Amino acid sequence: MFYLLPTGKGYNLTYRSPKDSDGPPLIEHDLPKFSHVVVVGGDVKCRFNLVPIFQSIIQTHLLVVAFAKDINPQTLVGLLSGNTNLILALGSKQNILTSLAPEFGLILPPPNTNLVSHFPEREDPISTVPISPPREEQSKIPLTSTINAKSPISFSGMSFALSNNPRLFPILSAPEESFAGDIDLTSNALADAVEKGGEGLWAGSKMAVAAGFQAKGGARVVWLGGSSLLSNRSPNHHFANDVAAWAFQETNVLRIDSASHKLVKGVGASGNGRIGQPQEQYTVGDEIEFTVRISKYNPKFKVWEACHSLTDLQLEFTMLDPHIRIGLPPSPGRDGKREKGVYRTTFKAPDRHGVFKFIVDYRRSGWTELKFTETIPVVPKRHDGYERWLSSAWPYYAGAISTSVGFVVFAAVWLGSADERGKGKKKAE
Template identity: 30%
Template sequence: MPFVALFGLVSARSATGDRVLVVLESAATKDDYSQFWDSLQQRGFELTFKEPESKDAELVKFGEAQYDHLIMFAPTAKSFSPSISPKAILDSQFKGLNTLYILSPQLSEVQREHLREYDLEFIPSDLVLIDSFSHPSGESASTVLLPPTECAISNGAVLSDTTLTGGPIAYPSGTVHSAGLNPYLIDVLHAPKKSYIGQDKILTADETEVENAVGGKKSKDAVQTGKKASLVSALQTRDNARAGFVGSGEVFSNKYWGKTVETVDGKKVETGNAAFVTDFTRWIFQETGVVKVVSTTHFRKGETEPREMYTKKDDITFSLTLAQHVTSENGTSSWGPFHADDIQMDFTMLDPHIRTAMIEDKSSSPADATTYKAKFIAPDRHGVFKFVVEYWRPGWSYIRTSSTASVVPLRHDEYPRFITGAWPYYIAAISTSVTFLAFVALWLSLGEGDRDRKGKKKAE
């Protein structure tokens, strides 16, 4: 099912590229998600559609990445071609591939094993999320309406205010997962408080008896509700490769893309699926939340050029310039200022000797970036030090920069003429010298008088 959509007149808004590989299993009908594909193309992305076992779906060819982003829409697939196997995907993610996983309750065991690599564990295949109090009228309770004010992460880097204050997000027949202790995971969307996990059907008396006899234990083990039931998660590595996990493919379907639905209490509301999917894919494909280091420098007070060596007690200024990837209303992307009030700098040698906040310096900031500065006094210890800045906030690019400089003692001609701490020694040396001179003068004067008296006695 190869298909390539090329839009030469539109420039991609992503900071990493515009080539997208879509792995779409045969069970999914591409036309049912046409509005989603169109939204990506309108943002300047080039979509290439392949099936899970397509041999020409190569992420890497001759050592070069063929795609910048991957949409894995094959939750039930049991086998993949070697070039897009789970191992190949992980290898490409280490090299910067951004991946969107669109999942369903019918996850294959291959996909489950692959998702465990990210520390995600999904509920059994026969269970879905159910909410009897929040679903469209006339539809199954498994089509859960998620109010973003209650269920979505409040993070401006991932979701915009339009999404957070907009209509409910329809989550039809979706699976649920629990996140482990992976510190790089972000819980983007979780289940409402009144929801629960169960089977999306009403069992007859005979079926209930069979379930209790055969599968009752499995159902009793699945007791995830509220915030513990993750529906959409995101991950960003230290290399800033991003991945997203959505537990329901119907979230992207035309059926709920900007449509009006009637709730169980008779209210008509417009779904927020279009806004949510747009924001989430913008983050995954590096259109939002991207920050880069433009430059770093350090110098001594009264100077402007960096030094390889500083002297103890020098007044040092460290400067860091950051830029944020932004997209204008007309669709063009550029770099602009990045504002934050929680950036810190470490002056470290094995352990941080100095940790200080960096303050925005508007006077020296260029138009398309922001400059931060930290001023401090070099410690009274010589050695090789590093200027280190680590900025790790959920949703934003991971920033780490390091530069090296030495701190040396004063040279012999740089010490002050008199050292305050040495005054006792100065006084002792001077008093000893004065006492010695007084003693010599006294001894000489007394000695000459004795010799004169002895000479007079002999003459008599």
């Protein structure tokens, strides 16, 4: 079974069966006791009393449970609030997971409804549906080993539709020719559903059999339509490994190592001495450079490596109004040396003084959210920061100069004519 796979990664495993009431609690003193929890609903063919508990020096724990008495929606939500990652496998029957799923944006079909497909022709029952994995560029999470296996995934369970919750995304979609139906009913069930339309028909690739959800706190949840996706049979075990790696924060994990800003071009004579240095405040019109370093976790070597693959990172410099949003591209490097994991951009401080914020808010489905904020004041220009001559003021300059020149000419003419009048009077006398 899938439950034996994580032991090779250093997880400390603990199993609980539905009748195991003396097992360790999920939450104790309002704190989760486990880093990762797998809850399997429905019929699970596994004898828990024969499975050993694996010990490890790594302080990460994995708890595999079926439905015990203390397992309820409130407990699972409490685990999620405590940043515990969850893998939840639904069953075809009503249980606590089917009542919890709508809170995450999952839309479930009627009870006792499995995914059914008559195509392609095969010896397996129609409720065992082969599903091809998505292409690598279409997948929200890394499914490298699943795609490299080049074999369809065998699925048996229920499908579900997804709401428009921005934190919910499909991992594995149902085939286009599949539909949700009761396999015990006659073949007229599909025709009746088509005639009803609307909620009566559950068919097509818009349904999902595996979906991911990432909470605001960073915890991850994987919803599965059935425990068959966790089978140790090939190629399902490749899919189980890939999904578990994402759910347990091994893949698509990013972090901000550092962020800095400095002055590139100052305003006025006082700004020249501040170039190239981080500032506690900037002046209106200053040219500012912002730099951030981002790393990505490598689960193979268990180290953090520089991440240079983000092409849609953005920087915001905001004070409600004005609000500047510009791209934060990977840095090409300086002096011919490439800077891995460095993202840099340059912009000019707006012509408005006040308290601004540098904000980096990266949210993408399947990736760790990146959040950075720093407050910085922008002050008005000093007395030497203004230009002496403004091109837009030339009409006023011309008016003042022409008035002055006209006054001088008028005064010269008037004074000159006054002397001539005085000489004329003397001659007349």
